[in-house]
Amino acid sequence: xxxxxxxxAGTALILLYATMxxxxxxxxxxxxxxxxxxxxxxxxxxxxxxxxxxISLGCVYCHSQQPRDPGLAPDMLxxxxxxxxxxxxxxDTVHLMGTMRTGPDLxxxxxxxxxxxxxxxxxxxxxxxxxxxxxxxYPFLFDVIDFVPDDAVAVNLPPEYRVRGxxxxxxxxxxxxxxxxxxxxxxxxxxxxxxxLEEELDEAEADxxxxxxxxxxxxxxxxxxQ
Amino acid sequence: MTPAIxxxxxxxxLISIGGIFLMVWGLANDQWGDGLEASKVIFAExxxxxxxxxxxxxxxxxxxxxxxxxxxxxxxxxxxxxxxxLDRSGRxxxxxxxxxxxxxxxxxxxxxxxxxxxxxxxxxxxxxxxxTFGRVRPAHLNVVAYGWASMAGVGVGxxxxxxxxKTPLIGGRFATVGAVLWNIGMFSGTVAVLAGLSEGLEWLxxxxxxxxxxxxxGALAAVPLLMTVVRRRxxxxxxSAWYLIGALVWFPMLLITAKLPLFIGTExxxxxxxxxxxVLGLWMTPLGLAAAYYFIAKITGTPIYSYxxxxxxxxxxxxxxxxxxxxxxxxxxxxTWLTTLSIVTSVMMVIPVVAVAINxxxxxxxxxxxxxxxxxxxxxxxxxxMYTFASIQGSIEALRAxxxxxxxxxxxxAHAHMGVYGFFSFVLFGSIYFILxxxxxxEWPHIWAIELHFWLVFIGFGIYFWxxxxxxxLQGTAMLDAARPFMESVLxxxxxxxARSLGGSLMTLGHIVFxxxxxxxxxxxxxxxxIPPKLMQGFVKDKPPGPASETPS
Numbered sequence: 001x002x003x004x005x006x007x008x009a010g011t012a013l014i015l016l017y018a019t020m021x022x023x024x025x026x027x028x029x030x031x032x033x034x035x036x037x038x039x040x041x042x043x044x045x046x047x048x049x050x051x052x053x054x055i056s057l058g059c060v061y062c063h064s065q066q067p068r069d070p071g072l073a074p075d076m077l078x079x080x081x082x083x084x085x086x087x088x089x090x091x092d093t094v095h096l097m098g099t100m101r102t103g104p105d106l107x108x109x110x111x112x113x114x115x116x117x118x119x120x121x122x123x124x125x126x127x128x129x130x131x132x133x134x135x136x137x138y139p140f141l142f143d144v145i146d147f148v149p150d151d152a153v154a155v156n157l158p159p160e161y162r163v164r165g166x167x168x169x170x171x172x173x174x175x176x177x178x179x180x181x182x183x184x185x186x187x188x189x190x191x192x193x194x195x196x197l198e199e200e201l202d203e204a205e206a207d208x209x210x211x212x213x214x215x216x217x218x219x220x221x222x223x224x225x226q
Numbered sequence: 227m228t229p230a231i232x233x234x235x236x237x238x239x240l241i242s243i244g245g246i247f248l249m250v251w252g253l254a255n256d257q258w259g260d261g262l263e264a265s266k267v268i269f270a271e272x273x274x275x276x277x278x279x280x281x282x283x284x285x286x287x288x289x290x291x292x293x294x295x296x297x298x299x300x301x302x303x304x305x306x307x308x309x310x311x312l313d314r315s316g317r318x319x320x321x322x323x324x325x326x327x328x329x330x331x332x333x334x335x336x337x338x339x340x341x342x343x344x345x346x347x348x349x350x351x352x353x354x355x356x357x358t359f360g361r362v363r364p365a366h367l368n369v370v371a372y373g374w375a376s377m378a379g380v381g382v383g384x385x386x387x388x389x390x391x392k393t394p395l396i397g398g399r400f401a402t403v404g405a406v407l408w409n410i411g412m413f414s415g416t417v418a419v420l421a422g423l424s425e426g427l428e429w430l431x432x433x434x435x436x437x438x439x440x441x442x443x444g445a446l447a448a449v450p451l452l453m454t455v456v457r458r459r460x461x462x463x464x465x466s467a468w469y470l471i472g473a474l475v476w477f478p479m480l481l482i483t484a485k486l487p488l489f490i491g492t493e494x495x496x497x498x499x500x501x502x503x504x505v506l507g508l509w510m511t512p513l514g515l516a517a518a519y520y521f522i523a524k525i526t527g528t529p530i531y532s533y534x535x536x537x538x539x540x541x542x543x544x545x546x547x548x549x550x551x552x553x554x555x556x557x558x559x560x561x562t563w564l565t566t567l568s569i570v571t572s573v574m575m576v577i578p579v580v581a582v583a584i585n586x587x588x589x590x591x592x593x594x595x596x597x598x599x600x601x602x603x604x605x606x607x608x609x610x611x612m613y614t615f616a617s618i619q620g621s622i623e624a625l626r627a628x629x630x631x632x633x634x635x636x637x638x639x640a641h642a643h644m645g646v647y648g649f650f651s652f653v654l655f656g657s658i659y660f661i662l663x664x665x666x667x668x669e670w671p672h673i674w675a676i677e678l679h680f681w682l683v684f685i686g687f688g689i690y691f692w693x694x695x696x697x698x699x700l701q702g703t704a705m706l707d708a709a710r711p712f713m714e715s716v717l718x719x720x721x722x723x724x725a726r727s728l729g730g731s732l733m734t735l736g737h738i739v740f741x742x743x744x745x746x747x748x749x750x751x752x753x754x755x756x757i758p759p760k761l762m763q764g765f766v767k768d769k770p771p772g773p774a775s776e777t778p779s
Contacts, residue, residue: 001264001463001537004455004471011472011544015479015508018548021237022500023483023493026564029230032491056422058360064634068557072630074708084559089491094426097495097558101634101705102345104712126348132717134348140355 036090039188043091043180050180053173055094057138064098065107065184070197081108085192103135110185117156119178120170125161141174230563264462265529265536268390268520270309271302277527277596308392313664315394316384319401319450320665323381324658325748326409328741330373333416335734337366342727346720356420364431365419371429371505372440373412375650377405379513380447382657383470385665386520387451390467391458397450404446411439427494429502434485441478448474465536469516472544476508492559499554506645507547511613514650515543515582517657518610522589525603525660526596531588539581546574553624556633572624579617586610601676605656608684612648619644631706636719636726637698640691647733648687655679655740668750675743679736686732689725697722 001007036042043051054060067075069083076082084107089095113119121128124142126135144166148154152169162168170178266274341363344350351357380401388395415432418424424431432440451474455467463471484501523530530536552560552568590597590607597604619641623632632638659676663669670676697719704715 001468002461004452004463004467007463007468007471008475010541011475012479014541014544015476015504015548017237017241018545019483019500021234021567022549022552022564023489023497025230025233026496026561027489027493029561030492032493055424055426056361057355057358058364058424060426060428061360061363066558072557072626073706077708078712083557086492086559088559089495092491093494095491095495095498096426097555099428099554099634099638102716130713132713134345134716134720136344136348136352136359138355138358139352 030086032086032090035087037087037188037190040088040090040186043183046176047180047183050176050178050183051094051096053141053177054096054180057177059106060096060098062098062100062102062135063104063106064101065105066097067105067107075105078104079108079112080105081111081187082190082193082197084186085190087192088186088190103133106181106184107186108184110182111187114182116153116175116178116182119181120153120155120174121157123174123177124155124168125157128158128161138174141171141177142168143171144168230561234563234567262529262533264464265523265533267460267462267464268524269527269529270305272300273302273305273527274529275527276301277593277600278524305392309389310664312388312392312394313385314667315388316398316401316450317665319395319398319405319447320381320385320661321748322402322405323377323384323408323447324662325744326405327374327377327381327654328737328744330369330377330412331737332734332741334366334369334374335730335737337362337369339727339730339734341366342723342730346723346727355422361420361422361424364424364428365416367429368419368431369412369416371510371646372415372432375510375646375654376513377408377412378654378658379473379510379517379650380404380408380444382517382654382661383473383513384447384450385661386466386470386516387454389520390464390470391454391460393454393457393459395450395454396457397453400446400449404443404449406443407439407446408443411436411443414439427498429505430484430498437481437485441481444474444477444481464520465530465533465540466516466520468540469512469519472540473509473512473516476504476512480504480508495555495558496552496560496564500551503551503554504548506642507543507550510646510650511543511547514609514613514653517653518586518606518613521602521606521657521660522586522610525600525606526589526593528589528593531585535581535585539578539585542574542578542581546571546578550575550624553629554633556624556626556629569624569626573621575617576621579614579621583610583614587614601670601680602656602660604680605652605659609649609652609656612644612652616641616644616649631699631702633702634705635698635702636694636722637702640694640698643687643694644691648691652683655683658744662744662747666747666750668747670743671746671751672743675739679740679743682736682739683733686729686734686736688729689732690729693722693725693729697725 066084067080067082070076088107089097118129122130122135123138125137126133142155144163145152146166148167148169153175155168155170157168340351340357341359344359344362348359355361384395384398384401411432415436418433418436419431423433425433430437451470455463455471480501484497489497519530519536549571550568552564553572556565556569558565586607587610590603590610594607597607622628623638623641632641659670700722701715701719704710704718705712
């Protein structure tokens with residue numbers, strides 16, 4: 001080739017074409033922001049702040065937020081919920097779908113584990129409630145104080161994790177983050193999913209007890225929330 | 227759905243027709259037939275068949291000169307003298323980009339090792355939010371991707387410009403300013419990520435304020451390329467020039483589009499992976515291939531194997547690689563036609579990859595022994611082989627059945643490193659070994675340091691890649707088996723994650739050796755041996771049996 005201008009034009013045109021196919025076409029088809037599901041509430045102010053902490057602390061690098069189709073992976077059997085659909089993300093302007101499952105999917109963690117207590121304990125000392133986990137603790141989201149004021153939320157810790165001479169209480173950031181996490185609940189039915197899948201989902205709901213028995217993580221969750 | 231399919235069909239038809247017309251036009255205008263001429267453009271008159279030395283020494287330069295004067299070699303003497311001027315014409319900008327890139331490499335390696343250790347030592351360094359895993363990991367990615375790989379790639383690219391066009395670099399000052407701006411963007415972006423001000427999208431964590439500097443810096447780096455190409459003294463644009471032009475056209479388009487606040491929710495996820503995979507495919511890959519195409523041909527003293535294949539490789543890469551990104555969302559909440567499109571183009575990538583692989587490997591094959599003596603060729607050939615491997619692996623990984631296992635696991639992380647490290651970084655290391663002595667007229671003082679660097683990163687990367695791939699695969703199969711608790715997929719990865727930390731540490735040691743050696747050359751320190759170092763024998767006239775001199779043209 002002898003024409004630099006030809007290369008510049010050719011390469012730019014090809015990328016424009018790819019952009020049209022990959023970005024513009026799906027945007028026209030999906031229009032994610034226009035029809036949020038009725039059952040999905042926008043984030044409250046506190047949840048939105050919690051979401052900011054989720055982003056800032058990089059939770060997305062270990063946790064996905066996109067349960068997959070049962071044809072591809074047994075996410076439903078693990079109690080992670082039905083496959084997510086585009087409209088589930090109507091309020092997720094920074095999307096947090098994630099690409100890694102060092103830890104479990106969190107798209108329905110609020111439905112699976114609604115206990116604030118458990119989440120606080122887990123954030124402060126993950127292995128105290130989830131043995132074998134390689135999640136880091138987040139002690140900087142907590143304070144250790146001698147005297148616990150009435151409005152403070154103390155963290156329940158097993159004896160070996162307690163701090164001598166003080167009580168661990170949650171800072172505002174931790175409470176906001178947990179508020180976001182327990183608000184993550186996308187278990188409402190999705191119109192976009194085929195009916196067959198809905199039936200399967202019902203079965204999975206019915207099997208939930210046996211499914212959680214299979215999952216030691218969920219066993220632990222249950223144990224702690226009781 | 228139906229309009230989408232109708233549109234795809236119509237576009238397929240139109241593009242096929244367009245492609246046929248383009249081919250007819252190409253044949254009619256002799257765009258295909260000038261192969262040999264075009265691939266010889268990087269050689270001086272009479273130079274063909276003689277390999278250019280990997281890391282030039284004074285002794286050896288003198289040897290070449292004497293040889294030319296004696297008439298044993300019929301190389302255009304003026305052109306050789308002129309080449310010295312060309313090589314130094316981009317001295318300031320190239321040094322800025324390369325030296326900065328190596329500083330970022332060291333920082334990025336430390337972040338990488340810390341992040342890796344944290345995955346199996348989760349209680350280590352948790353006292354402060356700055357060093358939590360979720361911040362160190364994106365800091366590692368951004369520093370190595372945009373600090374090390376991008377800056378080194380641009381530096382090598384700028385240095386190649388005068389060589390490719392046989393014209394001194396024009397407008398080098400712009401690129402120097404570009405390097406300063408890029409560094410400002412890198413510094414502020416990295417601080418922002420560590421401080422928790424990340425924008426939250428993988429590969430796009432830097433706040434837009436930092437990315438403005440990257441876009442401006444990149445645009446300024448493209449200025450000398452454009453100014454020099456206009457005044458070039460060669461008719462044909464060598465293969466490397468196509469890739470350089472492509473990369474510098476694509477990157478600003480990608481970054482600016484990605485940073486436009488147009489995308490929400492699911493569409494943003496699609497944009498995210500369109501962007502992230504294009505950074506690899508349309509930015510790093512072309513920069514790496516530009517260097518590989520030049521150095522392989524130049525060091526072996528052989529024109530590339532097939533000019534036509536290089537044409538196919540380039541345009542097929544542009545067409546297919548630009549569409550592969552959505553394979554990161556297989557099984558995700560995106561239209562099926564979209565993931566299918568990306569899977570198809572991912573598999574189609576086999577075409578440009580095989581074209582490039584044949585070109586690279588068949589050019590090296592007759593002179594493969596040179597990898598024993600030339601540090602540049604050794605790194606570049608290792609990099610080219612890992613390019614072939616990573617690309618074929620990537621095509622297979624995009625298949626639904628394979629992706630179901632590997633997605634969401636460390637396998638993908640290992641694969642990403644095969645591309646960015648095994649291929650791109652190795653090619654960059656080799657290129658820098660070639661470039662630096664010519665830039666500052668000072669040879670690499672310690673051959674053992676080059677050897678040590680190579681083996682540390684080569685073995686280190688092997689220890690990184692294989693265990694992590696195996697661990698990731700096992701992790702994926704464990705996650706797919708609903709009868710096994712999720713925690714099993716966490717626990718079983720532990721030994722593999724430890725191996726990765728070991729491999730990563732060896733790689734980091736290699737980088738320290740490399741950076742120290744680089745500084746020695748910049749400071750003109752170290753013993754400059756009068757006897758050509760072992761790695762460079764075979765290129766010098768006193769030791770003629772080198773394979774390079776076997777086939778005088």
